[in-house]
Amino acid sequence: MSAKDNFLKVKHLYNRAGFGVSYTDLQKLSKKRLDKVVDNLLKDSQKDDPINLVNDFESKRQLLVQAGLYAKKDLTDDEKKMRQQIIREQNEVSRDLNIAFITKMINTDAPLREKMTLFWHGHFACRSNNPFFAQQLNNIQRKNALGSFKTLLVEVSKSPAMLQYLNNQQNRKGKPNENFARELMELFTLGRGNYSEQDIKESARAFTGWMYDKDGSFIFRENLHDTGTKTFFGKIGNFEGENIIDIILEKPETAQFIAWKVYKFFVNDSPNEAHVKELATHFYNSKYDIASMMKKMFTSDWFYSPENVGTKIKSPAEFLVGLSREFYVTYNKPQVLIQLQSSLGQYLFNPPNVAGWPGGQSWIDSSSLMLRMRIPSLVLNDGEIDFSGKADPEDEAVIALSRTATTKANANMKPKSYVNASVDWPKFLNTLPKGLTPLALTEFLLQPKLNDKITTMVSDNKGLRSTAVEITSMPEYQLC
Amino acid sequence: MNRRTFLRNTGFVAAGSLFVPAFMKPLEAMALDELSLYKNLVVIQLSGGNDGLNTVVPFGNDIYYQKRKSIAIKPDEVIKLNDMQGLNPNMAALQEIYDQGWMTIINEVGYPNPDRSHFRSMDIWQTGSDSNQFLSTGWIGRYLDSNCQTCKFPYTAIEVDDSLSLAMKGETKKGIALKDPAALFRNTNDPFFKAMLQNDKEHLDEDNLGYLYKTMIETSSSASYIQNTSKIYQSKSTYPNSGFANQLKTVSKFISSGLKTRVYYVSLSGFDTHVNQVGQQGNLLKQYSEGMAAFLKDLKTNNKLDDTLVITFSEFGRRVEQNASNGTDHGTANNMFIFGGKLKKQGIFNAAPNLSDLDTGDLKYQLDFRQVYGTILDKWLDVNNADILNKKFNTLDFI
Numbered sequence: 001m002s003a004k005d006n007f008l009k010v011k012h013l014y015n016r017a018g019f020g021v022s023y024t025d026l027q028k029l030s031k032k033r034l035d036k037v038v039d040n041l042l043k044d045s046q047k048d049d050p051i052n053l054v055n056d057f058e059s060k061r062q063l064l065v066q067a068g069l070y071a072k073k074d075l076t077d078d079e080k081k082m083r084q085q086i087i088r089e090q091n092e093v094s095r096d097l098n099i100a101f102i103t104k105m106i107n108t109d110a111p112l113r114e115k116m117t118l119f120w121h122g123h124f125a126c127r128s129n130n131p132f133f134a135q136q137l138n139n140i141q142r143k144n145a146l147g148s149f150k151t152l153l154v155e156v157s158k159s160p161a162m163l164q165y166l167n168n169q170q171n172r173k174g175k176p177n178e179n180f181a182r183e184l185m186e187l188f189t190l191g192r193g194n195y196s197e198q199d200i201k202e203s204a205r206a207f208t209g210w211m212y213d214k215d216g217s218f219i220f221r222e223n224l225h226d227t228g229t230k231t232f233f234g235k236i237g238n239f240e241g242e243n244i245i246d247i248i249l250e251k252p253e254t255a256q257f258i259a260w261k262v263y264k265f266f267v268n269d270s271p272n273e274a275h276v277k278e279l280a281t282h283f284y285n286s287k288y289d290i291a292s293m294m295k296k297m298f299t300s301d302w303f304y305s306p307e308n309v310g311t312k313i314k315s316p317a318e319f320l321v322g323l324s325r326e327f328y329v330t331y332n333k334p335q336v337l338i339q340l341q342s343s344l345g346q347y348l349f350n351p352p353n354v355a356g357w358p359g360g361q362s363w364i365d366s367s368s369l370m371l372r373m374r375i376p377s378l379v380l381n382d383g384e385i386d387f388s389g390k391a392d393p394e395d396e397a398v399i400a401l402s403r404t405a406t407t408k409a410n411a412n413m414k415p416k417s418y419v420n421a422s423v424d425w426p427k428f429l430n431t432l433p434k435g436l437t438p439l440a441l442t443e444f445l446l447q448p449k450l451n452d453k454i455t456t457m458v459s460d461n462k463g464l465r466s467t468a469v470e471i472t473s474m475p476e477y478q479l480c
Numbered sequence: 481m482n483r484r485t486f487l488r489n490t491g492f493v494a495a496g497s498l499f500v501p502a503f504m505k506p507l508e509a510m511a512l513d514e515l516s517l518y519k520n521l522v523v524i525q526l527s528g529g530n531d532g533l534n535t536v537v538p539f540g541n542d543i544y545y546q547k548r549k550s551i552a553i554k555p556d557e558v559i560k561l562n563d564m565q566g567l568n569p570n571m572a573a574l575q576e577i578y579d580q581g582w583m584t585i586i587n588e589v590g591y592p593n594p595d596r597s598h599f600r601s602m603d604i605w606q607t608g609s610d611s612n613q614f615l616s617t618g619w620i621g622r623y624l625d626s627n628c629q630t631c632k633f634p635y636t637a638i639e640v641d642d643s644l645s646l647a648m649k650g651e652t653k654k655g656i657a658l659k660d661p662a663a664l665f666r667n668t669n670d671p672f673f674k675a676m677l678q679n680d681k682e683h684l685d686e687d688n689l690g691y692l693y694k695t696m697i698e699t700s701s702s703a704s705y706i707q708n709t710s711k712i713y714q715s716k717s718t719y720p721n722s723g724f725a726n727q728l729k730t731v732s733k734f735i736s737s738g739l740k741t742r743v744y745y746v747s748l749s750g751f752d753t754h755v756n757q758v759g760q761q762g763n764l765l766k767q768y769s770e771g772m773a774a775f776l777k778d779l780k781t782n783n784k785l786d787d788t789l790v791i792t793f794s795e796f797g798r799r800v801e802q803n804a805s806n807g808t809d810h811g812t813a814n815n816m817f818i819f820g821g822k823l824k825k826q827g828i829f830n831a832a833p834n835l836s837d838l839d840t841g842d843l844k845y846q847l848d849f850r851q852v853y854g855t856i857l858d859k860w861l862d863v864n865n866a867d868i869l870n871k872k873f874n875t876l877d878f879i
Contacts, residue, residue: 073804074804075804075805080755080804080805084755127597127599182612187614269688311687311688311689312688313688313691313692342643343642343643345643350599352599352603352646353599353600353603353614354614355614355616358616360688361688361691362616362649364691364692364695365644365648365649365654365655365656365657365695366634366644366654366656366657366658366695366698366699366702367642367643367644367656367657367658368643368644369692369695369696369699370664370667370668370699373673374667448689453676453678457675470672473672474676475676475689475692475693475696476689478692479688479689479692
């Protein structure tokens with residue numbers, strides 16, 4: 001294999017398994033054998049470094065106050081204010097948590113772990129108004145990102161965020177709520193068509209009593225648990241939640257479904273059945289060891305075949321993180337990252353529904369593509385923003401009020417805002433070898449093969465900095 | 481000027497030359513009957529869950545006053561439509577519209593097993609799914625996918641906004657989002673953007689890169705078509721000074737200048753009124769009604785009202801009983817409004833909400849929202865609703 005070949009393969013690996021790679025690192029890594037580079041990637045991602053933004057103590061206090069107020073029928077004005085205040089604080093901390101996650105992806109030195117966390121973030125899609133719950137779930141997904149899928153599944157299933165989102169708080173003996181049981185099988189493990197309505201009904205009974213307490217910790221409430229006999233996939237027993245999860249994992253369809261989703265996320269929107277099967281079998285035989293499946297995938301020849309290189313549409317998170325990482329961008333007003341996510345259609349921690357973001361070509365429509373092509377110049381050249389994403393319903397009331405006020409005062413004045421980001425150009429330029437041509441820089445920054453048009457466009461020797469802004473504004477930069 | 485302007489100041493400085501693809505004939509060249517084919521649908525989304533019971537007030541029902549001690553609209557303030565229901569006083573602008581026979585109110589529209597989350601319920605309304613089903617395409621998007629006689633162009637569906645709603649996204653085709661046609665036109669005529677589109681033949685494959693280029697080409701040709709068709713048009717009507725009214729003014733401009741667009745989508749947000757609802761909802765209903773009245777009269781003046789159907793929905797209504805904060809919490813079934821010059825059934829379409837037969841404090845739905853969509857798809861957009869909604873829904877006779 002030629003050195004150039006290895007260079008391109010390692011670059012592809014780091015684009016898919018992480019959020020890109022600096023030129024310096026790429027040069028170093030390319031000197032190693034590919035399987036060693038994969039080992040290295042896994043080794044770098046061994047460390048689990050959770051997000052500790054949300055104050056545990058303060059969140060528990062808020063939960064208790066909220067529970068108290070919820071139980072009361074008539075609230076005094078002060079109590080109403082207190083409740084409003086808590087909601088306001090939670091919304092603010094939720095935004096901070098979003099920024100913490102995306103910033104972590106930008107700065108991480110464990111790229112595969114963060115990429116996998118992003119994958120599980122979409123797989124176990126969940127919304128929670130409570131930032132403490134949301135952080136907990138995010139950390140569960142990060143901690144187990146490359147570990148045992150079973151542990152991950154059990155911990156997610158017991159997280160207050162998911163228990164609340166899928167109504168398991170309301171799932172009790174005699175009055176089962178099937179929401180969690182249904183999504184567990186349809187979206188988290190087996191996939192549609194691999195279970196019956198009866199399996200949902202019976203397993204819902206097994207999860208009765210799985211709840212969280214006032215402190216926001218998991219609790220198994222035996223008095224609300226249905227201890228009767230359940231029939232699940234032909235097995236009869238006095239099953240509890242963990243038993244149901246074990247039976248689901250015994251079915252190879254679960255390995256197949258997860259492998260299929262992993263393949264779609266890391267390899268290609270249109271999965272190759274034979275490759276998915278290979279991956280699924282390996283995953284199943286490894287007893288659902290996620291790292292082992294990832295290694296198998298990254299060391300397979302097909303992972304590097306032309307149809308899988310430079311052909312996937314970056315998700316908005318991959319696009320924003322990749323760009324920011326590449327150019328060492330610091331956001332002086334990080335809230336702009338939320339505005340960008342929202343306008344591009346992937347507001348982290350706010351998936352459209354429990355099925356997560358559909359991905360692929362659904363990321364792209366005329367407005368999102370135009371915006372994607374402008375963002376590099378907005379970020380790298382500090383341009384002015386003249387768009388506003390759609391408001392989140394929780395923020396809408398506030399926005400509507402302020403809008404009425406500004407509309408009256410100043411009907412035609414658009415509020416001006418800037419991305420206000422600092423780009424460390426010297427640092428970026430220092431990662432590049434001396435004498436690198438604009439064309440070579442283009443080959444480095446773009447994943448698809450270059451064509452004549454691009455070659456001509458970048459050959460007029462305008463300097464690396466301008467070339468970089470131009471390349472990242474191209475449609476080809478949307479692919480990885 | 482060179483393409484670097486784009487990159488320096490996010491430029492989008494207008495380029496001199498206009499780019500008009502050959503297939504776009506000027507308006508005058510189009511046969512009249514071809515033009516008259518163009519019936520328009522305008523969808524207006526009230527985001528946040530509008531409280532339908534304080535919008536169309538059941539002032540003839542005592543239960544309403546018992547359940548809403550501090551936020552009920554007093555009988556003498558209601559704009560009475562019949563003995564039972566009337567409009568919120570902030571909707572005075574719509575009285576004339578109603579009296580003209582241009583408005584139909586459909587009570588208690590919803591769906592089985594309603595979801596009270598904004599996001600999920602909006603998702604259900606936009607995709608037209610069942611409440612336990614997850615679709616990644618919207619109902620208008622699937623109408624575009626159906627490739628019917630009148631929905632072939634990328635500008636068949638336009639959302640007057642910065643970003644495109646799921647409702648407008650199909651599997652293979654998507655609507656286009658734009659707030660300002662001139663700005664989009666400038667952007668697509670930026671030298672950098674145009675340079676990217678030169679010699680693009682090699683990209684027109686079915687793969688993802690081909691898809692990106694196809695989207696750029698369609699955006700560019702749509703932007704030119706929309707701008708060139710609509711730029712000469714000057715509205716003589718005055719609109720109130722609000723963002724919402726401005727969006728409607730843009731829609732009216734597009735319709736009146738003869739754009740071959742069939743579906744327009746506009747949103748007004750802020751209806752999540754848990755606290756001190758009366759003032760906040762009142763402001764929004766006023767904006768909505770004044771904007772709508774100006775819009776409909778403008779269409780009438782331009783002889784377009786008969787060819788236009790406007791519908792208004794919100795992701796859910798509110799609970800019947802108010803909460804302790806002079807607001808209302810998330811509920812279920814809600815009213816929908818239909819506007820147009822040729823409504824078959826004008827005024828109040830069906831029975832007022834039944835406040836004595838509730839489902840744990842929430843209204844039961846009389847009609848599935850997909851019956852309303854189905855009616856529009858069958859009778860207005862001329863497609864078989866089962867092809868779009870994945871099963872057949874019985875149609876209603878409001879059009």
